[in-house]
Amino acid sequence: MSNAPLDEDGYPAPFLSRLRQMSGTWRVVALALVFVLAAVLLALLGDRIPPDVILIALALLAVIGVFCLFAIAAGLFRLSPGEEGRTLPRAIVDSLPFGAIVTDREGRITYANMRYGDFPGGTSNGVPVGVPRLFAGYPETSEALNRLSRAARDGRPAFEDLRLIGGLGGAMGGSTRPSWYRVGVRSLPPVEGHGSALVLWSVEDITRDRERQDNAYAELQRAIDYLDHAPAGFFSADASGQIQYLNSTLADWLGYDLAEFETGAIALEDLVRGDGASLLMRGRADGQIRTEVIDIDLVRRNGTSLPVRLLHRAARLAAGELGETRTLVLDRRQGTDSAEALRAAEVRFSRFFNDTPFAIATLDGQGRIIRTNAPFSRIFGWSSSEKSIEMQPMADLLVEADRTRFAEAVTAAHENRSSIEPVDALLAGVGDHAVRLYVSGSEASEASSERVNVYALDMTEQRKLEAQFAQGQKMQAVGQLAGGVAHDFNNVLTAIIGFSDLLLLKHKPGDPSFADLMAIKNSANRAAGLTRQLLAFSRRQTLRPQVLEIQGHIDDLTVLLKRLIGEAITLAVEHGRALWPVKADLVQLEQVVVNLVVNARDAMPNGGTITLRTANVSAAEVPGLGHAGLPAADYVAIEVVDTGTGMTPEIMDKIFEPFFSTKELGKGTGLGLSTVYGIIKQTGGFIYCASTLGVGTTFQIYLPRHVAAEGDVVPKAQAAPVKDLTGHERILLVEDEDNVRSFSARALRATGYEVFEADSGEEALYVLDDIEDGIDLMISDVVMPEMDGPTLLGKVRERLPDLKVIFVSGYAEESVRQDIADDSTVEFLAKPYSLDQINSKVKEVLASARRDVRE
Numbered sequence: 001m002s003n004a005p006l007d008e009d010g011y012p013a014p015f016l017s018r019l020r021q022m023s024g025t026w027r028v029v030a031l032a033l034v035f036v037l038a039a040v041l042l043a044l045l046g047d048r049i050p051p052d053v054i055l056i057a058l059a060l061l062a063v064i065g066v067f068c069l070f071a072i073a074a075g076l077f078r079l080s081p082g083e084e085g086r087t088l089p090r091a092i093v094d095s096l097p098f099g100a101i102v103t104d105r106e107g108r109i110t111y112a113n114m115r116y117g118d119f120p121g122g123t124s125n126g127v128p129v130g131v132p133r134l135f136a137g138y139p140e141t142s143e144a145l146n147r148l149s150r151a152a153r154d155g156r157p158a159f160e161d162l163r164l165i166g167g168l169g170g171a172m173g174g175s176t177r178p179s180w181y182r183v184g185v186r187s188l189p190p191v192e193g194h195g196s197a198l199v200l201w202s203v204e205d206i207t208r209d210r211e212r213q214d215n216a217y218a219e220l221q222r223a224i225d226y227l228d229h230a231p232a233g234f235f236s237a238d239a240s241g242q243i244q245y246l247n248s249t250l251a252d253w254l255g256y257d258l259a260e261f262e263t264g265a266i267a268l269e270d271l272v273r274g275d276g277a278s279l280l281m282r283g284r285a286d287g288q289i290r291t292e293v294i295d296i297d298l299v300r301r302n303g304t305s306l307p308v309r310l311l312h313r314a315a316r317l318a319a320g321e322l323g324e325t326r327t328l329v330l331d332r333r334q335g336t337d338s339a340e341a342l343r344a345a346e347v348r349f350s351r352f353f354n355d356t357p358f359a360i361a362t363l364d365g366q367g368r369i370i371r372t373n374a375p376f377s378r379i380f381g382w383s384s385s386e387k388s389i390e391m392q393p394m395a396d397l398l399v400e401a402d403r404t405r406f407a408e409a410v411t412a413a414h415e416n417r418s419s420i421e422p423v424d425a426l427l428a429g430v431g432d433h434a435v436r437l438y439v440s441g442s443e444a445s446e447a448s449s450e451r452v453n454v455y456a457l458d459m460t461e462q463r464k465l466e467a468q469f470a471q472g473q474k475m476q477a478v479g480q481l482a483g484g485v486a487h488d489f490n491n492v493l494t495a496i497i498g499f500s501d502l503l504l505l506k507h508k509p510g511d512p513s514f515a516d517l518m519a520i521k522n523s524a525n526r527a528a529g530l531t532r533q534l535l536a537f538s539r540r541q542t543l544r545p546q547v548l549e550i551q552g553h554i555d556d557l558t559v560l561l562k563r564l565i566g567e568a569i570t571l572a573v574e575h576g577r578a579l580w581p582v583k584a585d586l587v588q589l590e591q592v593v594v595n596l597v598v599n600a601r602d603a604m605p606n607g608g609t610i611t612l613r614t615a616n617v618s619a620a621e622v623p624g625l626g627h628a629g630l631p632a633a634d635y636v637a638i639e640v641v642d643t644g645t646g647m648t649p650e651i652m653d654k655i656f657e658p659f660f661s662t663k664e665l666g667k668g669t670g671l672g673l674s675t676v677y678g679i680i681k682q683t684g685g686f687i688y689c690a691s692t693l694g695v696g697t698t699f700q701i702y703l704p705r706h707v708a709a710e711g712d713v714v715p716k717a718q719a720a721p722v723k724d725l726t727g728h729e730r731i732l733l734v735e736d737e738d739n740v741r742s743f744s745a746r747a748l749r750a751t752g753y754e755v756f757e758a759d760s761g762e763e764a765l766y767v768l769d770d771i772e773d774g775i776d777l778m779i780s781d782v783v784m785p786e787m788d789g790p791t792l793l794g795k796v797r798e799r800l801p802d803l804k805v806i807f808v809s810g811y812a813e814e815s816v817r818q819d820i821a822d823d824s825t826v827e828f829l830a831k832p833y834s835l836d837q838i839n840s841k842v843k844e845v846l847a848s849a850r851r852d853v854r855e
Contacts, residue, residue, distance in 0.1 A: 098204035120169030157186040233329030255301035359456040493832035498743030501835035568607035576615035603644030634705035729776035761787025782809035
């Protein structure tokens, strides 16, 4: 017994209360024996004991008695009433329904309750054993007990569920029934009189609880198995339309492997074709659960259709949000022979009703919605997050201006009038969404309140295309007019500039007329600039496209732009990463940026910020931009954003028209934005504008991404200026404008050339017939009556296949070359041209011809 654990009183402690009762009894007996022995001795030897000693002994006993009375009153001593003296904490521990044992962190036992001693093996020779020893004979519990022992030493709480075949002490009896024990350990607060920290071990038999759990799980598995293999399909979806559950039957019908199914991996849009998902995501506004019958087609995994009837429930939560749906799926392919025809008709009607590209709704006599098909929610912008659409007046979905005409059409259909005109209307709260409504009457029936049928076609895109086409036709007509004016004006300017140059040959700077002649020439050159802007708008100007890196050229422009906008306006430049190259005329593109920045500056009289942004826009991003007429392709975007006064929609409709300007008279030509429009369009790009009054304006330019390919033509390098402009070759000049032909002939003759003139293509052929030795060069206008320049070129090639030709025109070189089948020996000179320009071009072409002959 020397190694047995002791309680705080120093006694062995298998069960504290029993030991206390035994120790109290022996103390009383021992004390009684002492007093009996003292009385016997006093009786036998009383005469031999001196009276003083007896008095002293009695006095000592009296003092001890008085001291004990005071000690008991002060609580220094405590009477032990045996079993009734058990403390409240120990009474609580002893009443626990599970075994509890208190040890220090090294495993020495301090206390064990009665329930612990009831476990087989809980005591050894009347002394309780520790928990690790209690389960020592069961190897399957060793790892869990090691974890618990480490937790006890570390002062950490821990719990483990142990499974024993036959239970504690039962395996030896041959029992094969499993028993479960939950063993836990946790630290106790410091206890007075105990220097070491204590831990409480608990051992609880949870076999019945585990059996109940296993039975409940088995029942749940059976219920799931019943649902999975039911003769009907079933699925549930959350508020966002993600499938949370589908049973095995439906998975087999649709071709899905249920073992691979994950919650949220399939959406309603994957199971329902077209707009059918919107029918399943509409709950009642009051949150009430209601079962709907919906005939629809589900989509198998291989894309084929499965006709089904859905018994569908969708409710809203208390907060107004849509809750999870519950849907029973019946296979409509199955049916009896007698009902086969009716079932097939219902399936066909369901498909027609829900798979149409237009919306269908049935109304009652007051115009309230009774039933809708699947596309109705999409076309009318009715989302599942809104209240139920049923029994809502359909007129409320239209703008105020169109409700009266729709109400009249509904009344006429209800009264079965014929020839009801369709109603074109805009939807309320959906921007410029337009629909065309066809209204017809429905046969009255006592079983149904449906009285009117409404068919709605989405006309939004058609309206946008019509507006875009009308605007395109308008701009094309204006462009043709501007181009024609510019072409004729170029002829006039060519004569003015040319004859001014001829006069300047005779009037030197010291001459009194020199200044007047220079003023005439400068005015003509300024007018030539205006005609170039008109040609840019009509997309007939000459461009010199080259591959450009936008970022570098924008940065080069910033110095000029900052000077143009002044100090009161801030210029910010933001570039995207790794911009793609584009192919455009650098000079014209810089003119576009400058014009847009100057317009932004003029819109900010009190200062502000102009932001230039560049970015790549992939083909996948184009649909999300919302720009009408922008094809899906890769673009480089250039944005010019200002914080100015903005524009009204009326002004925005006209900003790209030539000669339209919001500036004061004399402060603008009205050709700036029209030039920008023409340059971007001729480059193959697109330009859009968005503006808000008081907020600012944004111009967005989209230039096609350039992808280098084999066969790309490298632009010709600019020839060095020709100093010697004289020559002696024979030149045929074909020009229907007399003044232009006269100036050009005089300019060429003045430098030594022999010039033959013709005012049309037919006359040019006659002239060639009269010239015996032929000619070295032909200069011809492109646009001429009866026979134009390209036609003349084809006839001349039959006689002189290697003849060098220069075409002159006020239109773009590219548009001219499109009409020339063989342009290997054809050069181009743009109108208006000066004396030096025509002589330099002629000299350059003839020199090239001589080099070709030598080679």
